[in-house]
Structure formats: structure tokens, C-alpha cells
Amino acid sequence: MFANDPSKKISFTRFIRDQDLVIVYERHDTMKAVKVCEGSILQNRFGVFKHAEWIGKPFGTKVFSNRGGFVYLLAPTPELWTLVLSHRTQILYIADISLVIMYLEIVPGCVVLESGTGSGSLTTSLARAVAPTGHVYTFDFHELRAASAREDFEKMGLSSLATVAVRDIQGQGFPDAYSGMADSVFLDLPQPWLAIPSAGKMLKQDGILCSFSPCIEQVQRSCETLKSNFTDIRTFEILLRTYEVQEGKLDGGCRGDEGVPLGALPCKRRQRSSEGSNVPENSSSTVVMARPCSEAKGHTGYLTFARLKCIS
Structure with a gap:
């Protein structure tokens, strides 16, 4: 298998x-x-x-x-696929995905279990991280959604690295066939605490679990469940701020103490005017400007990580 x-x-x-x-x-x-x-x-x-x-x-x-x-x-690439895929569900974006792969300690050869598959945004990055000898087994309770994800992985050439199955992980847990086989488990479920006991059985000794939840109440209840069999429990919220870099005129926009627009690069040489003040030379010239994007993405969700306790 x-x-x-x-x-x-x-x-x-x-x-x-x-x-x-x-x-x-x-x-x-x-x-x-x-x-x-x-x-x-x-x-x-x-x-x-x-x-x-x-x-x-x-x-x-x-x-x-x-x-x-x-x-x-x-x-x-997984990064570009995340930006163009069909949104069958809410998806994880690059900032969250990068932290998931790092803190789950995913490397080539790892076996990863995921629930639920959703639009497959995270799955594609997981598949690349475990390539060429590892595998991602991803589950979704929605049959049509699972079929669409399977088609997408086929188009991207990931079928040998990602297997999609239909299963209600919250109600049934992970299949017993994967018991003790997983290096890491990722949960994106409305009630992740119901799947945590099953996830613990799937993990190898010292394996790591991650749960993604949009609400802090979900995080609190999940952490209570994790305390029994997991340690090193940590929760993160990733807030990404993107900047636009473009050309602009020096004679407009917000100016600093010396009359230069804030964020302008590089600083123009200044000369002393007859009144004695510093003024930019050729103030109407074009310079490179940097400013925060007008549409900054805020809260996406909380990422909770925990390591399976070693049994002595």
C-alpha cells in the first residue's frame, strides 16, 4: 500500500x-x-x-x-497553483503553508496524513515536500470534492505522491491500516478534537500533528484534548503584510522631514536653496516607491502544533 x-x-x-x-x-x-x-x-x-x-x-x-x-x-508549482485553483472550499495560502511544512518537519520520504482535502492547496505543497519517495494520504468526506482533487493531482503529475480517499475522519477516524505509519498528520476540520485521538494512533513515535482552525474556541477545545497524549503544544497566527514596489513622482505623496516622499528609493541628491532649506534636485523625476498593498490579507486561521508523547 x-x-x-x-x-x-x-x-x-x-x-x-x-x-x-x-x-x-x-x-x-x-x-x-x-x-x-x-x-x-x-x-x-x-x-x-x-x-x-x-x-x-x-x-x-x-x-x-x-x-x-x-x-x-x-x-x-504549488505556489502558483494555490493562486489559480478552483476554490471548492476556503484554502490555505503560502504564509500558512510554509509554516505547516516547517513545523511538521516534512522532508523527502515522509508519510503524511491529511484531513480534509478541500481544494487541494496544501496537498500539492505537501506532495512536493515528500517527493520523490514519500507519500501524502488525504481524506475528504465529500465525494465530489475528493474526485475533483484527484483530477487536479492527475493534471499536475502528482498522482504517484498523493492519494485521495473519501472518509469522514471526524466520525470514523483514520483507517487502521495507517496505524503507526505517519510521520505527521494535518487536520482541517470543524471539530478537530474528535479526530485527535485517532491521529495520535497513526503517528510514529515523536510524530507531529497540526490542526488548522479559523476560531479561537476551536483551538481551545483542541488543546484540551491534545494534553492527554501530546506535548510541546503551540499555536500561531500568521499575518502577512505585502508591499507594492513601483515607480512614482517625487512631487506627490506623503513627504518626510526633508521633503522626500516616504518610501522613495533611492534618495535624490539635495541642494541648498537661496533660502537655506534643503530641496531635492530635479524634484519631478521618477523614483522607485514602496508602500503597503491597499488590500492586505488579515486573519486566515490558527495553526496548532503538538508532538506525540514518547512511551517509555
């Missing part, structure tokens, strides 16, 4: 082939996943792009339309 098929190992080929999944990049906030089909076309505001012209080109290539417009063809 836990052996991987060597004929289906993840491919690291960097050239686009027919039936490959590519991420079509128009700009940082406009991307889409496209399956390459030799006889198909992509039509957008930049013109018409023939898939046949993409085949054989390396990922990252800039391709042109019939009207001279262009897009970039990027490899479907």
Missing part, C-alpha cells in the same frame, strides 16, 4: 509537452491554469495564442499572439 510505482515518479521535465498543465501569466494578479492541447487556442485581451506553438518550449517562455500581445508560460 505504501510503495510508490517507480514508473510514475514526478516529472521534472522543463519543456512543455502536449497535455501538460501550464500557468498562463498575464500579470501578477491575472493568471490561469491551461491544459495544453495541440489543436486548441487561448483567446484573451492580448489576442489569439495557438497551443501548438507552445509545445517544445521551456517553461518560463514569453509567447506572442497573432496581434503581438504576449503572455508567459509558467510551470504549475
Whole structure:
């Protein structure tokens, strides 16, 4: 059950082939996943792009339309997939995912159990982290959602690394076949405390569990349950602040003590005016500006980690 098929190992080929999944990049906030089909076309505001012209080109290539417009063809990495996937459920984003993989101590060869699968955002990153010899076994109680996730993993070439099954982990627990086999367990459930006893049975000695919950009340109840068989219990909330870097004029915006816009890089040479004050030379010139994004993402959820107690 836990052996991987060597004929289906993840491919690291960097050239686009027919039936490959590519991420079509128009700009940082406009991307889409496209399956390459030799006889198909992509039509957008930049013109018409023939898939046949993409085949054989390396990922990252800039391709042109019939009207001279262009897009970039990027490899479907877990980071990009998180930004373009279909949201069947609320998903985990890169900031939370990175902490999950680090604190679960996931390395190549690990066996990871996950519940629930949802839209598969985390699963793709887990699969890459355990590659090429590990495996992710992910469960969702919703049959159609599990089927959609299975199709997505097939498109991305992750079928040999991630197995999707339909099961109500809260009500039934994890299958006994995985008892003592998991290096780590991840729970994204409305009542994670119901699954924690089963998760403890699945973990190897010194294994680690992570539970993601949007509400602090869920965290409190989960921690109470964890105390019996787990130690080193910690909860984190990740708040990410992104900055926009773009060109701007020196003669506008908020200014500091010396008349230069806050965040302007680099500082312009200043000269002393006839009145004796410092003024920027060529104040209407263009400089690089940095400012926080207007749409900052706030609270996503709480991540609770705990290590299984060793039995002496």
C-alpha cells in the first residue's frame, strides 16, 4: 500500500509537452491554469495564442499572439497553483503553508496524513515536500470534492505522491491500516478534537500533528484534548503584510522631514536653496516607491502544533 510505482515518479521535465498543465501569466494578479492541447487556442485581451506553438518550449517562455500581445508560460508549482485553483472550499495560502511544512518537519520520504482535502492547496505543497519517495494520504468526506482533487493531482503529475480517499475522519477516524505509519498528520476540520485521538494512533513515535482552525474556541477545545497524549503544544497566527514596489513622482505623496516622499528609493541628491532649506534636485523625476498593498490579507486561521508523547 505504501510503495510508490517507480514508473510514475514526478516529472521534472522543463519543456512543455502536449497535455501538460501550464500557468498562463498575464500579470501578477491575472493568471490561469491551461491544459495544453495541440489543436486548441487561448483567446484573451492580448489576442489569439495557438497551443501548438507552445509545445517544445521551456517553461518560463514569453509567447506572442497573432496581434503581438504576449503572455508567459509558467510551470504549475504549488505556489502558483494555490493562486489559480478552483476554490471548492476556503484554502490555505503560502504564509500558512510554509509554516505547516516547517513545523511538521516534512522532508523527502515522509508519510503524511491529511484531513480534509478541500481544494487541494496544501496537498500539492505537501506532495512536493515528500517527493520523490514519500507519500501524502488525504481524506475528504465529500465525494465530489475528493474526485475533483484527484483530477487536479492527475493534471499536475502528482498522482504517484498523493492519494485521495473519501472518509469522514471526524466520525470514523483514520483507517487502521495507517496505524503507526505517519510521520505527521494535518487536520482541517470543524471539530478537530474528535479526530485527535485517532491521529495520535497513526503517528510514529515523536510524530507531529497540526490542526488548522479559523476560531479561537476551536483551538481551545483542541488543546484540551491534545494534553492527554501530546506535548510541546503551540499555536500561531500568521499575518502577512505585502508591499507594492513601483515607480512614482517625487512631487506627490506623503513627504518626510526633508521633503522626500516616504518610501522613495533611492534618495535624490539635495541642494541648498537661496533660502537655506534643503530641496531635492530635479524634484519631478521618477523614483522607485514602496508602500503597503491597499488590500492586505488579515486573519486566515490558527495553526496548532503538538508532538506525540514518547512511551517509555
